[in-house]
Amino acid sequence: MSASHPLELDSLYGDYPLDHAFDEMREAGGEVRQHYRALAETLARLPEEELQRRKQSADLSFLTQGITFTVYGRDEGTERIFPYDLLPRLVTAVEWDRIERGLTQRITALNLFLRDIYSDAKILNDRVMPSELVYSCKHYRRQMRGLQVPRNVYVAVVGSDLLRLNTGEFVVLEDNLRVPSGVSYMLTNRRVMKRTFPQLFSSYGVRPIEHYPQLLLATLRSLAPEGRPEPNIVLLTPGVFNSAYFEHTYLARQMGIDLVEGRDLVTHDNVVYMRTTDGLKRVDVIYRRVDDDFSDPLIFRADSSLGCSGLFNAYRAGNVTVTNAFGTGLADDKAVYAYVPAMIRYYLNEDAILPNVETYLLGEEKQRQHVLANLDKLVVKAVGESGGYGMLIGPHSTAKQREEFARQIEANPRNYIAQPTLDFSRAPCLIGNRLEPRHVDLRPYILFGDKVNIVPGGLTRVALEKGSLVVNSSQGGGSKDTWILE
Amino acid sequence: MLSRVADSLYWMSRYLERAENTTRQLDVTMGLMLDTGGASAETRWERLVASLGKPEGLEWNGDLESMSRNLVFDNLNHAAITFCINGARENARQVREEISTEQWQRLNRLFHQIHSPQALTQFSSSINDLLASVIDGIHLFKGVSDTTMIHGEGWQFIRLGRYLERAYATATLLEVHQPELLHPQEREHAGYQYLEMVGLLRCCTSFEAYCQVYTADVAPDRILEFLLLNHDFPHAIRYCVDSIRDAIDSIQRIGGRRPPVELAAAIGRLHAMLNFTTIEEILHGDTPAFLHTIREQCLRIHEMIYRYYVHYSIQSALAS
Numbered sequence: 001m002s003a004s005h006p007l008e009l010d011s012l013y014g015d016y017p018l019d020h021a022f023d024e025m026r027e028a029g030g031e032v033r034q035h036y037r038a039l040a041e042t043l044a045r046l047p048e049e050e051l052q053r054r055k056q057s058a059d060l061s062f063l064t065q066g067i068t069f070t071v072y073g074r075d076e077g078t079e080r081i082f083p084y085d086l087l088p089r090l091v092t093a094v095e096w097d098r099i100e101r102g103l104t105q106r107i108t109a110l111n112l113f114l115r116d117i118y119s120d121a122k123i124l125n126d127r128v129m130p131s132e133l134v135y136s137c138k139h140y141r142r143q144m145r146g147l148q149v150p151r152n153v154y155v156a157v158v159g160s161d162l163l164r165l166n167t168g169e170f171v172v173l174e175d176n177l178r179v180p181s182g183v184s185y186m187l188t189n190r191r192v193m194k195r196t197f198p199q200l201f202s203s204y205g206v207r208p209i210e211h212y213p214q215l216l217l218a219t220l221r222s223l224a225p226e227g228r229p230e231p232n233i234v235l236l237t238p239g240v241f242n243s244a245y246f247e248h249t250y251l252a253r254q255m256g257i258d259l260v261e262g263r264d265l266v267t268h269d270n271v272v273y274m275r276t277t278d279g280l281k282r283v284d285v286i287y288r289r290v291d292d293d294f295s296d297p298l299i300f301r302a303d304s305s306l307g308c309s310g311l312f313n314a315y316r317a318g319n320v321t322v323t324n325a326f327g328t329g330l331a332d333d334k335a336v337y338a339y340v341p342a343m344i345r346y347y348l349n350e351d352a353i354l355p356n357v358e359t360y361l362l363g364e365e366k367q368r369q370h371v372l373a374n375l376d377k378l379v380v381k382a383v384g385e386s387g388g389y390g391m392l393i394g395p396h397s398t399a400k401q402r403e404e405f406a407r408q409i410e411a412n413p414r415n416y417i418a419q420p421t422l423d424f425s426r427a428p429c430l431i432g433n434r435l436e437p438r439h440v441d442l443r444p445y446i447l448f449g450d451k452v453n454i455v456p457g458g459l460t461r462v463a464l465e466k467g468s469l470v471v472n473s474s475q476g477g478g479s480k481d482t483w484i485l486e
Numbered sequence: 487m488l489s490r491v492a493d494s495l496y497w498m499s500r501y502l503e504r505a506e507n508t509t510r511q512l513d514v515t516m517g518l519m520l521d522t523g524g525a526s527a528e529t530r531w532e533r534l535v536a537s538l539g540k541p542e543g544l545e546w547n548g549d550l551e552s553m554s555r556n557l558v559f560d561n562l563n564h565a566a567i568t569f570c571i572n573g574a575r576e577n578a579r580q581v582r583e584e585i586s587t588e589q590w591q592r593l594n595r596l597f598h599q600i601h602s603p604q605a606l607t608q609f610s611s612s613i614n615d616l617l618a619s620v621i622d623g624i625h626l627f628k629g630v631s632d633t634t635m636i637h638g639e640g641w642q643f644i645r646l647g648r649y650l651e652r653a654y655a656t657a658t659l660l661e662v663h664q665p666e667l668l669h670p671q672e673r674e675h676a677g678y679q680y681l682e683m684v685g686l687l688r689c690c691t692s693f694e695a696y697c698q699v700y701t702a703d704v705a706p707d708r709i710l711e712f713l714l715l716n717h718d719f720p721h722a723i724r725y726c727v728d729s730i731r732d733a734i735d736s737i738q739r740i741g742g743r744r745p746p747v748e749l750a751a752a753i754g755r756l757h758a759m760l761n762f763t764t765i766e767e768i769l770h771g772d773t774p775a776f777l778h779t780i781r782e783q784c785l786r787i788h789e790m791i792y793r794y795y796v797h798y799s800i801q802s803a804l805a806s
């Protein structure tokens with residue numbers, strides 16, 4: 001069993017370059033890392049047809065389960081299966097321990113930051129970061145000033161994106177503090193993988209993640225308004241046309257709560273109700289999967305019909321908990337991101353366990369000049385965007401695209417940041433019937449109610465296109481199951 | 487239960503029932519057309535279209551192949567089988583959290599199956615097999631609905647949709663067929679007449695059940711009696727109405743804050759019509775009007791369901 005089969009494994013490799021990027025499975029010399037050996041041996045032992053058979057059976061399972069996402073801007077075939085890779089990504093217990101501590105520290109600080117900004121703004125008075133940066137952020141919500149948020153929790157549900165650099169070290173690329181998605185893919189990937197590689201899975205001793213919905217429910221319950229011992233908890237979705245609709249239904253079902261749309265809700269005397277077949281029923285906690293802008297036409301965008309009129313006032317009155325709170329997008333602004341290590345020092349008096357990626361703030365003259373002179377080497381991102389939109393990847397860009405971005409940066413420098421083009425790590429994927437390395441990131445999911453809870457795992461997103469650095473599902477990315485080893 | 491969810495479950499169920507009805511009627515009609523001695527293909531087609539409630543875009547054009555292809559595959563025609571299956575799936579997709587994974591997978595499989603290239607090939611090679619597989623898919627869905635879902639409010643709305651659609655469709659079918667059935671034309675050969683009557687029963691999957699009650703001695707008045715007044719056979723209108731009443735009672739027991747007085751009255755009227763009437767009375771009276779009243783009452787019940795459970799006014803709900 002334990003004898004290696006180097007020959008068979010070698011024949012499995014397709015185009016498999018080992019260069020300066022960290023390879024999750026293989027060391028620089030090409031030998032398989034210790035914790036990947038059992039996986040490599042299993043692959044080498046499996047006949048090619050058997051691997052393809054398992055792949056097909058997993059495909060079919062995703063299709064009939066209707067695990068799809070919606071691509072915007074197309075009329076037909078708007079539903080697509082979320083592409084995934086059959087091979088798990090392995091993370092050792094030691095690596096995970098660091099990630100877990102680092103994220104706990106980071107989310108604690110970010111939450112303190114939001115609380116501070118929406119109350120006394122001490123961090124600005126102490127000149128740790130510039131006020132203008134905060135107040136010019138388009139996700140800053142003045143309406144939240146002085147509002148008492150239940151248990152002082154602004155961000156109950158977070159998904160932070162990590163990358164592994166060529167040193168083998170994990171860094172945080174960005175935090176998603178608004179409505180992070182993808183957790184349903186983490187859970188369904190796991191179910192499919194357990195069926196695809198049952199023996200391998202059990203021989204590895206993988207830490208379980210299946211209790212995530214239960215933890216999420218407990219988190220939401222812990223945030224219920226005072227005096228509501230049996231809170232009615234609902235998940236608010238923008239509806240069936242949202243790209244993450246599958247996830248909304250999945251989570252609602254797994255938690256056993258109602259999935260509501262804005263049109264199901266009404267407010268009366270600052271209390272939120274939902275329309276049921278038995279009349280109106282009071283709502284206590286809303287797990288919101290609708291962006292701030294669309295949540296309440298009376299306060300935010302007046303042209304939106306996705307939310308519920310009067311929701312914000314009911315929230316302000318303390319009659320309903322809405323989570324994540326409004327205005328949390330401030331803290332995942334990509335320019336504010338640059339200050340997270342400083343926040344950790346300021347609020348917790350600790351050094352950041354997980355470092356940031358070096359970030360240039362284009363609002364500052366010197367940094368901007370440096371970036372403009374080096375656009376072909378850097379990645380430029382719009383600060384308030386997500387999903388891989390509004391991004392320039394210098395080395396893969398044309399001169400025309402760079403000119404366009406330079407113009408936009410000059411016009412609105414606050415709206416952009418730049419980062420070095422990272423050669424983040426690659427993991428082996430099954431491409432055709434050969435193994436080839438593709439770039440991967442890692443998005444663990446963090447819950448924050450009574451305390452911080454992180455299920456051991458996350459969504460490993462894969463840039464399935466060869467050489468691509470973009471892992472977003474809207475841009476041709478896929479995912480793989482992530483096994484955190486005991 | 488959320489009103490919107492109840493609405494979706496109700497329509498999911500109605501669409502599937504409609505798809506099944508259309509599939510079965512098309513299957514029976516194609517079968518009857520094999521015997522060329524009876525009514526012409528055109529007559530049969532028009533009768534089929536009338537039984538489906540005279541949807542547009544299905545006028546006889548002489549090309550049976552293309553017309554039946556439309557009735558199966560035309561995603562834009564409201565009577566087409568694919569249109570109904572799409573509708574059912576779209577409604578199910580909006581309440582994914584309410585139905586079981588098994589239900590969703592069954593329905594999803596049916597959807598992918600009817601939209602696959604193989605379905606088109608099968609249509610040309612053996613339409614019967616294709617239609618049979620659609621009905622199989624729907625039956626499987628109903629099976630898992632009954633075995634994997636809590637028999638609570640959502641399930642009752644599914645029942646409500648199914649039986650209301652069925653009662654309405656069966657009443658329409660009988661209304662269209664009753665002139666021929668009760669006053670057959672002289673020239674028609676007894677053998678053809680028999681085929682017609684069996685065809686009518688098959689449209690409601692009730693030939694075998696009929697034989698168990700009346701033996702294979704097929705007679706028009708008995709067919710009407712069976713399809714209208716039998717209270718043990720799920721495709722008989724009386725059974726459907728009993729089930730509608732039962733579903734509403736159950737929904738009322740689960741919630742129960744606002745008694746649906748007028749809805750109960752409308753169902754009660756229909757129930758009384760079918761429970762305290764004999765077939766002789768119906769046949770001696772105005773049969774078409776009787777059938778027509780059933781349809782009207784069904785429509786009224788549908789409106790009441792909306793008024794009580796889905797589109798009620800907020801002000802009245804706050805008051806109660």
